Amino acid sequence: MTRLTRRLALTLSVLLLASACSDDSNIDAGDQGGEATTSAPETAPEPVTITLITHDSFAIDTSLLDRFAGETGITVELMTAGDTGQMISQSILSAGQPLGDVMYGVDNTFLQRALDAELFEVYEADGLANVGAEFQVDDEFRVTPINFGDVCINYWTDALPGPAPTSLADLLDPINAGQLVVQSPESSSPGLAFLLATIAGTEDWEQFWTDLRANGVSVTPDWESAYYGEFTAGGGDRSLVVSYASSPPAEVMFAAEPIDTAPSGVLLDSCYRQIEFAGVLAGTEHPDAAGQVIEFLLSKEFQDGVPESMFVFPVSDEAELPEIWATHAQVADDPLILDPAEVEANRDEWTDRWVEIVLG
Amino acid sequence: MGRNRSRLIAAAAVVPAVFLAVFFVYPVATVMWRGLGDGGLAPLRDLLDSGRTRDAIWFTLWQAVLSTLLTLAVALPGAAVVARSSARTQRVLRALVTIPFVMPTIVVAGAFTELFTRFGLDDGTIRLRHTVWAILIAHVFFNYAVVVRTVGSFWAGLDARMEDQARVLGAGRIRTFVEVTLPQLRPVISAAAAIVFLFSFTSFGVVLVLGGPRQATIETEIYRYAVVRTDFTSGAALAAIQLIAVLTLVAVATRLERSRPLTVSTSHRATVRRSPVGLAANGTLAATLLALPILVVVERSLTVGNAYGLDNYRALGTRLSMLPASATDAIQNSLVAAVSATLIAAVIGTIAALVVVHGRGALRHVFDLGLTLPLGTSAVTIGFGILIALDEPPLDLRSSWWIVPIVHSLVGIPFVVRTMVPVLRRIDPALHEAAAVLGASPRRVRREIDLPIASRGLLVGASFAFAVSIGEFGATAFIPRRADTLTAPQALFRLLSTPGELVRGQAMALAVVLMGIVALAVFAIESVRGTHEGSL
Numbered sequence: 001m002t003r004l005t006r007r008l009a010l011t012l013s014v015l016l017l018a019s020a021c022s023d024d025s026n027i028d029a030g031d032q033g034g035e036a037t038t039s040a041p042e043t044a045p046e047p048v049t050i051t052l053i054t055h056d057s058f059a060i061d062t063s064l065l066d067r068f069a070g071e072t073g074i075t076v077e078l079m080t081a082g083d084t085g086q087m088i089s090q091s092i093l094s095a096g097q098p099l100g101d102v103m104y105g106v107d108n109t110f111l112q113r114a115l116d117a118e119l120f121e122v123y124e125a126d127g128l129a130n131v132g133a134e135f136q137v138d139d140e141f142r143v144t145p146i147n148f149g150d151v152c153i154n155y156w157t158d159a160l161p162g163p164a165p166t167s168l169a170d171l172l173d174p175i176n177a178g179q180l181v182v183q184s185p186e187s188s189s190p191g192l193a194f195l196l197a198t199i200a201g202t203e204d205w206e207q208f209w210t211d212l213r214a215n216g217v218s219v220t221p222d223w224e225s226a227y228y229g230e231f232t233a234g235g236g237d238r239s240l241v242v243s244y245a246s247s248p249p250a251e252v253m254f255a256a257e258p259i260d261t262a263p264s265g266v267l268l269d270s271c272y273r274q275i276e277f278a279g280v281l282a283g284t285e286h287p288d289a290a291g292q293v294i295e296f297l298l299s300k301e302f303q304d305g306v307p308e309s310m311f312v313f314p315v316s317d318e319a320e321l322p323e324i325w326a327t328h329a330q331v332a333d334d335p336l337i338l339d340p341a342e343v344e345a346n347r348d349e350w351t352d353r354w355v356e357i358v359l360g
Numbered sequence: 361m362g363r364n365r366s367r368l369i370a371a372a373a374v375v376p377a378v379f380l381a382v383f384f385v386y387p388v389a390t391v392m393w394r395g396l397g398d399g400g401l402a403p404l405r406d407l408l409d410s411g412r413t414r415d416a417i418w419f420t421l422w423q424a425v426l427s428t429l430l431t432l433a434v435a436l437p438g439a440a441v442v443a444r445s446s447a448r449t450q451r452v453l454r455a456l457v458t459i460p461f462v463m464p465t466i467v468v469a470g471a472f473t474e475l476f477t478r479f480g481l482d483d484g485t486i487r488l489r490h491t492v493w494a495i496l497i498a499h500v501f502f503n504y505a506v507v508v509r510t511v512g513s514f515w516a517g518l519d520a521r522m523e524d525q526a527r528v529l530g531a532g533r534i535r536t537f538v539e540v541t542l543p544q545l546r547p548v549i550s551a552a553a554a555i556v557f558l559f560s561f562t563s564f565g566v567v568l569v570l571g572g573p574r575q576a577t578i579e580t581e582i583y584r585y586a587v588v589r590t591d592f593t594s595g596a597a598l599a600a601i602q603l604i605a606v607l608t609l610v611a612v613a614t615r616l617e618r619s620r621p622l623t624v625s626t627s628h629r630a631t632v633r634r635s636p637v638g639l640a641a642n643g644t645l646a647a648t649l650l651a652l653p654i655l656v657v658v659e660r661s662l663t664v665g666n667a668y669g670l671d672n673y674r675a676l677g678t679r680l681s682m683l684p685a686s687a688t689d690a691i692q693n694s695l696v697a698a699v700s701a702t703l704i705a706a707v708i709g710t711i712a713a714l715v716v717v718h719g720r721g722a723l724r725h726v727f728d729l730g731l732t733l734p735l736g737t738s739a740v741t742i743g744f745g746i747l748i749a750l751d752e753p754p755l756d757l758r759s760s761w762w763i764v765p766i767v768h769s770l771v772g773i774p775f776v777v778r779t780m781v782p783v784l785r786r787i788d789p790a791l792h793e794a795a796a797v798l799g800a801s802p803r804r805v806r807r808e809i810d811l812p813i814a815s816r817g818l819l820v821g822a823s824f825a826f827a828v829s830i831g832e833f834g835a836t837a838f839i840p841r842r843a844d845t846l847t848a849p850q851a852l853f854r855l856l857s858t859p860g861e862l863v864r865g866q867a868m869a870l871a872v873v874l875m876g877i878v879a880l881a882v883f884a885i886e887s888v889r890g891t892h893e894g895s896l
Contacts, residue, residue: 051759053840054843056837056846056850056853056854057682057854057857058684058843059681059682059683059684060684061681062684077842078684078842078843078844079759079840079841079842079843080684080840080841080842080843080846081840082837082838083837085587085588086587086837086838088590089586089587089590089592089744090744090747090838090840092590093394093592093744093747093748094747094748094751094758097751097752099758099759099840100840113590184573186573186584186588187568187573187584187588219572219573220569220572220573221568221569221572221573222568222569223857224466224470224569224856224857225469225470225473225569227859228470228856228864229470229473233859234470234864235474235477236477243859247859250858250859250860250863251859251860251861253860254858254859254860254861254862254863255860255861255862256664256665256861256862256865257665308681308682309681309682310682311682311858348589359573359574
C-alpha cells in the first residue's frame with residue numbers, strides 16, 4: 001500500500017473507533033448521574049456509581065434507586081447479563097476484569113460454582129440480623145441471601161383427573177398418568193431444581209424417574225413450552241407442571257378478569273428451595289459503597305417490592321407480603337434442599353443419568 | 361481510471377477489514393485460545409470420540425442440508441411470482457414475506473405447537489411435535505424470505521429477451537426455465553442457499569424448542585458445554601469444529617457463486633405474465649405455511665378472557681412490575697438499535713461488496729469468506745469472545761451501548777454483501793460502453809447506471825440487516841447491557857416467562873407490533889429507491 005492509503009486507512013479506523021467510544025460515553029453519562037449529585041445532602045460522601053450485575057429476571061421500582069442515591073450519594077447502574085447460567089459463565093470468564101461491583105441473582109444451584117471461581121469478596125451485612133438462619137448458606141459471608149422462590153409441582157385445579165396430589169409418590173398414581181409435564185434439567189433451571197427435589201425427596205430417585213416415565217411424563221426443553229404449551233394454563237391437556245410457588249398468585253395478579261381464587265395450586269411436598277444471593281464482586285474499586293448496596297437489597301423497602309417485581313419471596317422478617325400474595329401464595333414449611341457443594345460435585349453426573357433414564 | 365479506482369478500493373478495504381478484525385476475528389480467536397490454549401487439540405479429539413458429539417455433528421449437517429433444499433423448493437416458485445409482479449406488488453410481497461423472519465423463535469414455536477395440536481399432529485400416526493420435521497418446517501418458515509427476496513429481486517432484473525427468444529425458437533416453458541433462466545439465476549440462488557444453510561446450521565431456539573429435548577446440534581452442544589456446564593474447553597473445541605465446517609461450506613458456495621458471469625441490464629425487465637397452475641398451487645402452500653402461525657399469534661394477541669379486544673395492545677404503554685421499562689420503551693430501544701445496526705451494515709457491507717467485486721486476487725476471496733463467517737458462528741462464541749477480548753481500554757466496549765448494534769450488524773453485513781455482489785458483478789459492461797460512446801463522463805456513468813443497479817442489492821440487504829437486528833435475541837443475551845436498554849424481543853421473552861393471561865396476551869401483542877414494524881420498515885426502505893428505476 002502507498003503512504004497515502006495507509007494514512008487514509010489509519011484515519012478511517014481511528015474515526016470508527018472514536019465514534020464508537022465517544023458516543024458511548026455520552027450515553028453513559030446520562031440522566032441518573034446528574035440527579036444523584038444535585039439531590040445528595042451536603043453531608044453525603046463522594047458520589048460514586050456502583051454497577052449492579054443481575055440476571056434478566058431482575059426488576060425494581062426505579063424510584064427506590066433514586067431515593068437510595070439521594071441518601072447515600074451512590075448511583076446504582078443496572079446491568080443485565082442473560083439468565084442465571086449465562087450471568088455466572090460470563091462472570092467466570094471475566095473474573096479479574098469484573099463487569100461490575102455487585103452481583104445479584106446467583107442461586108443455590110449455581111452458588112458453589114461461583115464460590116469456586118472466587119468471584120466474591122467477603123461482606124457481612126448488618127441486614128442479616130433480620131434473615132432466618134435457614135437462608136444463610138455461606139458461613140464465610142461471601143454471598144448474602146436476598147430472596148427465595150420455590151420450584152414446585154403446580155396443578156390446574158379444574159383439570160385434575162383425581163384428587164390433588166399431596167406427595168411426590170402421588171405423581172406415580174395411574175390416575176395421574178399422562179398428566180405431568182417437566183423441563184429438561186439440561187436446559188432449564190426449574191427442570192434442574194425438580195430433579196434435585198426428587199434426589200432430595202425420594203428413596204431412589206433413579207427408580208422414581210423410571211416409574212414417572214412409565215406413567216407418561218412429558219419433557220420440554222424450557223419453562224414456556226411446558227407451562228404455556230402443555231399445561232392447562234396455555235390450553236394444553238396436562239394438569240400437572242413443574243413451575244414456581246409464585247405461579248398461582250401470578251395467575252391471580254394477571255388474570256384477564258378479576259378472580260377470587262387462584263385457578264392453580266401447589267404440591268407443597270415437591271418444593272425445592274431456590275435461594276438467590278448477592279455478593280460484592282472481587283476487584284471492585286468501591287467495596288464500601290458495594291456493601292451499602294447489599295444493605296439496600298436487604299432493606300425493608302426493597303424486600304417489600306420483591307414479590308411483585310420478581311415473583312419471589314423476601315428473606316427479611318421485616319418485609320410485608322402484598323395482599324394477593326398473602327392470600328394466594330403458599331410456602332412450604334419444610335422444603336427440599338441440597339448442599340450447594342453436593343449439587344456442584346454431582347450435577348453433570350446426575351443430569352447425564354437423568355437423560356439416560358428419561359430420554360434414552 | 362483503472363489504477364486510481366483499484367487504489368481507492370484497496371484503501372477503502374481497510375474499513376471492513378478493521379471492523380471484522382476488531383469485532384469478530386480477535387474476539388473469536390481470544391475465546392478459542394482461552395479454551396484450547398493449554399490442551400491444544402486433545403479436547404477436540406476427546407469430543408470427536410464421544411458418540412453424542414458425532415451424532416450432533418452429523419445431525420447438524422443433514423438437517424441444514426435438508427432445510428436448505430426444502431426452503432429452495434418451497435420458495436423458488438415464490439421468487440418467480442415476485443419477479444413477475446408489478447413493482448408495487450413486489451414491494452408489498454417482499455415486505456410481507458419478511459415478517460416470519462423476525463418473529464421470535466419462542467413465539468413461533470408456541471404457534472407451531474398450537475397448530476400441531478389443532479390439526480392433531482402432536483401425537484398419533486402423523487406426529488410432528490418434537491420431530492425433525494418440526495425443525496425443518498420451522499426453518500422453511502423462517503428462511504422463506506431469504507430466498508424469495510434475494511432471488512426474486514435479481515430475477516426481476518434479468519433480461520427477458522433471452523427467454524423470449526428461446527420461446528420463439530420453440531423451447532417449452534420448462535426447457536426455457538432450465539436452460540435459459542436457471543443458469544442466469546444460479547449465482548444468486550447459491551448466495552441465498554448459503555445464507556439459509558448457515559442459519560439452519562447455527563439455529564438454536566428452533567432446534568431446542570421444536571425439536572424437543574432429544575435433538576442436539578453443534579450449536580445446542582456449544583451452549584450446553586459453555587453455558588450450562590461452564591466447560592469452556594469443550595465449548596471452544598465445538599466452536600472450532602463449527603468454524604471449520606462453516607469455512608469449508610462457505611468456500612464451496614463462494615466458488616459456485618463465482619462460476620458463471622452473465623449480464624443483467626436495467627433496460628428490459630421481465631414483463632408481467634400469467635402464472636401457471638403449478639405456481640398457484642405452490643403459492644397456496646407457501647401462503648398457508650407462512651400465514652397460519654402468524655394468524656395464531658394475531659388471534660392470541662386479540663384474545664381477552666373469552667372475548668376479543670384490543671386491551672393487550674392498549675396495555676403495551678404501561679410498565680409491568682417485572683420489566684425495567686414499558687413494552688413501548690423496549691420497542692423504541694429496538695428501533696434505535698436496528699437503525700444503527702442497519703447503517704453500520706450498509707456502509708461496511710457496500711465497501712466490502714465493492715472490494716469483493718473489483719478488488720484484486722486474494723483480498724477479495726478473504727473478504728467474501730470472512731464477512732460471511734459471523735452468520736455461521738455461534739452466538740455463544742461471538743458473545744463470550746467480545747466479553748473477554750474487548751475488556752481493556754481503549755477497547756473496553758463490553759458494556760458500551762454500541763456493542764449491541766455492532767453485533768447485530770455482524771449478522772447484517774453478510775446480507776448486504778451477498779445481495780450486492782451478484783448484482784454488481786452483472787452490471788452489463790455493454791451499458792458502460794454505450795454510455796461512454798454517447799459521451800457520458802465516467803462519473804455520470806457511475807451515477808446513472810451503476811448506482812441505481814447497485815442500490816437494488818443494497819436496499820434488499822439493508823432491509824434484511826434491519827430485520828435481523830430487530831428480531832435478534834441470541835447474541836445479545838451473552839453481552840451485559842444496561843437494564844433500561846432492553847429490546848423488544850427481550851421484553852417479550854421476559855413477559856413469556858411469567859404466568860398469567862394478561863402478561864401472555866401482552867407478549868403476543870408485542871410480537872404482532874414487532875411484525876408490523878418490520879413489514880412497514882422493509883416496505884419503506886425498499887420504496888426509497890423511488891420510481892425512476894422501475895421494478896429494480
